[in-house]
Amino acid sequence: MPELRKDPVIGRWVIIATERAKRPDDFAGDRGVRISKGFCPFCVGNEDKTPPEVYSVRESGEPNTPGWKVRVVPNKFPALVSEGETHRIKEGIYQHMNGVGRHEVIIETPEHTKFLYNMTSDEIKLVIETYRERYLALKKDKRLRYILIFKNYGSEAGASLSHSHSQIIATPIVPKRVSEELYGARNFFSKSNSCVFCSVIEREINDGRRIVFRNDHFIAFTPYASRFPFEVWILPLRHSAFFEEISDKEIEALTEVFMYLFPKYYNVLNDPAYNFIIHTAPTQMSGKWPSIEFDYHWHIEVIPKLTRVAGFEWGTGFYINPMPPENASEFLKE
Amino acid sequence: MPELRKDPVIGRWVIIATERAKRPDDFAGDRGVRISKGFCPFCVGNEDKTPPEVYSVRESGEPNTPGWKVRVVPNKFPALVSEGETHRIKEGIYQHMNGVGRHEVIIETPEHTKFLYNMTSDEIKLVIETYRERYLALKKDKRLRYILIFKNYGSEAGASLSHSHSQIIATPIVPKRVSEELYGARNFFSKSNSCVFCSVIEREINDGRRIVFRNDHFIAFTPYASRFPFEVWILPLRHSAFFEEISDKEIEALTEVFMYLFPKYYNVLNDPAYNFIIHTAPTQMSGKWPSIEFDYHWHIEVIPKLTRVAGFEWGTGFYINPMPPENASEFLKE
Numbered sequence: 001m002p003e004l005r006k007d008p009v010i011g012r013w014v015i016i017a018t019e020r021a022k023r024p025d026d027f028a029g030d031r032g033v034r035i036s037k038g039f040c041p042f043c044v045g046n047e048d049k050t051p052p053e054v055y056s057v058r059e060s061g062e063p064n065t066p067g068w069k070v071r072v073v074p075n076k077f078p079a080l081v082s083e084g085e086t087h088r089i090k091e092g093i094y095q096h097m098n099g100v101g102r103h104e105v106i107i108e109t110p111e112h113t114k115f116l117y118n119m120t121s122d123e124i125k126l127v128i129e130t131y132r133e134r135y136l137a138l139k140k141d142k143r144l145r146y147i148l149i150f151k152n153y154g155s156e157a158g159a160s161l162s163h164s165h166s167q168i169i170a171t172p173i174v175p176k177r178v179s180e181e182l183y184g185a186r187n188f189f190s191k192s193n194s195c196v197f198c199s200v201i202e203r204e205i206n207d208g209r210r211i212v213f214r215n216d217h218f219i220a221f222t223p224y225a226s227r228f229p230f231e232v233w234i235l236p237l238r239h240s241a242f243f244e245e246i247s248d249k250e251i252e253a254l255t256e257v258f259m260y261l262f263p264k265y266y267n268v269l270n271d272p273a274y275n276f277i278i279h280t281a282p283t284q285m286s287g288k289w290p291s292i293e294f295d296y297h298w299h300i301e302v303i304p305k306l307t308r309v310a311g312f313e314w315g316t317g318f319y320i321n322p323m324p325p326e327n328a329s330e331f332l333k334e
Numbered sequence: 335m336p337e338l339r340k341d342p343v344i345g346r347w348v349i350i351a352t353e354r355a356k357r358p359d360d361f362a363g364d365r366g367v368r369i370s371k372g373f374c375p376f377c378v379g380n381e382d383k384t385p386p387e388v389y390s391v392r393e394s395g396e397p398n399t400p401g402w403k404v405r406v407v408p409n410k411f412p413a414l415v416s417e418g419e420t421h422r423i424k425e426g427i428y429q430h431m432n433g434v435g436r437h438e439v440i441i442e443t444p445e446h447t448k449f450l451y452n453m454t455s456d457e458i459k460l461v462i463e464t465y466r467e468r469y470l471a472l473k474k475d476k477r478l479r480y481i482l483i484f485k486n487y488g489s490e491a492g493a494s495l496s497h498s499h500s501q502i503i504a505t506p507i508v509p510k511r512v513s514e515e516l517y518g519a520r521n522f523f524s525k526s527n528s529c530v531f532c533s534v535i536e537r538e539i540n541d542g543r544r545i546v547f548r549n550d551h552f553i554a555f556t557p558y559a560s561r562f563p564f565e566v567w568i569l570p571l572r573h574s575a576f577f578e579e580i581s582d583k584e585i586e587a588l589t590e591v592f593m594y595l596f597p598k599y600y601n602v603l604n605d606p607a608y609n610f611i612i613h614t615a616p617t618q619m620s621g622k623w624p625s626i627e628f629d630y631h632w633h634i635e636v637i638p639k640l641t642r643v644a645g646f647e648w649g650t651g652f653y654i655n656p657m658p659p660e661n662a663s664e665f666l667k668e
Contacts, residue, residue: 002414002433004507012510015433017413079351079646079654080336093533094558099336099349150645158644169646173338176346177651199427224428277649303648310492311484312413312503314637315611317511320413 007225010184014319027306042163044110071107078103086172102170117266125255135244144170154273156305189295197297212332213260217253222325229323234300241296243280273305341559344518348653361640376497378444405441412437420506436504451600459589469578478504488607490639508616523629531631546666547594551587556659563657568634575630577614607639
């Protein structure tokens with residue numbers, strides 16, 4: 001019989017539909033056709049085909065020339081633009097605002113055929129360090145309230161270029177999905193006087209069935225109320241609401257998680273498209289989240305694109321997942 | 335400059351990204367390859383390849399034989415099963431429940447090549463009448479709280495069979511996305527003493543730019559804070575919280591809307607995949623929504639699948655829409 005499960009943080013129900021597909025091969029997707037041919041603006045030597053870099057880690061060379069290892073540029077087609085002030089304008093029942101914000105692309109490697117599944121640990125570490133670096137830089141812009149770091153890998157996950165990259169979008173308002181999570185965490189804290197994510201970690205360690213990988217600083221597991229087959233959450237063991245407070249040691253440990261997880265996805269799921277998203281606290285709290293350092297806990301959610309979101313999910317916010325997380329973690333540990 | 339817009343019902347922000355794609359042809363998708371070849375369990379003559387029908391509209395014949403015009407069968411791979419009681423079980427921080435509910439498929443036509451874009455008005459009317467019929471039948475099951483009627487059209491929208499069909503899933507809990515809308519509507523009502531959807535209708539009629547089609551009973555428009563290119567909402571002009579109270583006259587008028595909209599999608603957008611979802615009130619109110627008949631207003635949301643939901647949307651619940659709804663409605667009126 002299918003089972004309904006409730007996410008302990010935001011109260012979202014999922015249907016774990018046990019009567020459906022079961023093996024990793026049972027899922028469709030655009031796999032195995034990832035590496036684009038033809039011209040690539042992110043490749044080394046094509047630095048003039050992107051907007052000028054705002055940051056890079058280099059072995060040599062001037063900005064916007066070869067010699068870089070990681071390169072950060074403004075998005076050429078930004079969802080939000082950096083100039084201007086934020087104003088909310090009400091027109092009767094409708095409300096709008098200038099699309100002010102930041103939209104950057106982190107080009108993770110100069111090489112067109114390197115990805116998170118075949119990079120060296122030094123290369124991955126550099127990517128995560130760059131996330132922290134750019135987060136700290138953008139945090140200084142007081143017009144912005146939230147900084148989202150995420151990755152779209154593969155066209156089904158929304159990537160328009162195959163060359164390995166991540167993105168940062170910083171918004172002048174705290175997004176709804178983020179507030180929901182913050183409210184959920186605060187409610188849990190006010191009832192039980194403990195962080196819901198710390199409680200989840202404790203529970204997962206005691207249970208063990210859903211753990212995919214673990215080291216001294218991080219745990220990676222398939223969440224109890226997984227929305228998607230092979231969804232994985234990565235949580236720091238040390239309680240902290242703020243991604244940007246990640247220490248060098250933790251960056252090394254997170255690199256180890258990536259070095260385990262992404263080759264596993266590649267091998268077990270045949271190079272699936274996926275998104276990952278760093279969930280962290282807003283940058284400007286304006287008194288709205290007084291206890292956030294106690295009740296929130298930053299983390300990463302990784303969602304492979306193996307099933308399609310259909311009418312039922314759109315209408316209800318209620319996901320149907322044909323792969324119990326207990327089975328998914330087995331495959332990812334094999 | 336991109337514009338941020340806020341949905342007046344649930345407070346969701348979208349980015350109308352004016353720097354991006356613009357013409358209907360600029361959007362990718364799996365178009366023009368819809369009609370499957372080979373064996374189809376929904377075709378006339380294959381009635382024994384589905385679970386036995388629970389309802390049909392027939393010209394002739396016994397149940398589960400040819401002669402039907404519309405046929406409703408339980409889903410062969412149900413997300414929820416009809417037998418059993420609903421129990422919530424708490425295990426520490428986690429909560430689960432039996433997957434009890436209903437999952438039916440409405441086979442809209444015996445013909446494999448008929449779709450909403452090329453059916454006659456009598457055929458479409460029969461489909462909508464069947465929605466009402468099954469809604470009223472399932473409403474009698476007191477274990478259920480919410481009945482969702484929806485359609486996945488095209489594989490990108492989650493349809494696994496091409497033969498024209500809709501689905502009904504009835505759940506033992508009111509889904510989160512539905513509650514959000516109900517709360518949003520109630521908040522608006524308590525502030526302004528009017529239904530938010532009635533206010534939207536008034537505003538859209540006065541403005542006019544986003545209206546796609548209108549008759550005596552319905553209005554179809556591209557919403558102010560559209561999440562997706564060519565998203566269309568269909569609202570009954572008469573205030574009513576309950577889809578099942580749709581009158582015969584209104585069914586005729588809604589048929590007219592469908593007869594306009596789906597051929598337009600087919601022609602202007604080259605047969606895009608889409609989902610549509612009927613948003614209506616829960617069936618069992620249990621005192622939780624005392625004023626729902628005043629503050630809620632049933633409607634239909636239609637979302638073509640022309641863009642992909644990517645990391646940013648997953649992380650924020652904040653959509654990037656490259657097609658301003660004012661332009662989309664122009665194309666749909668051409």
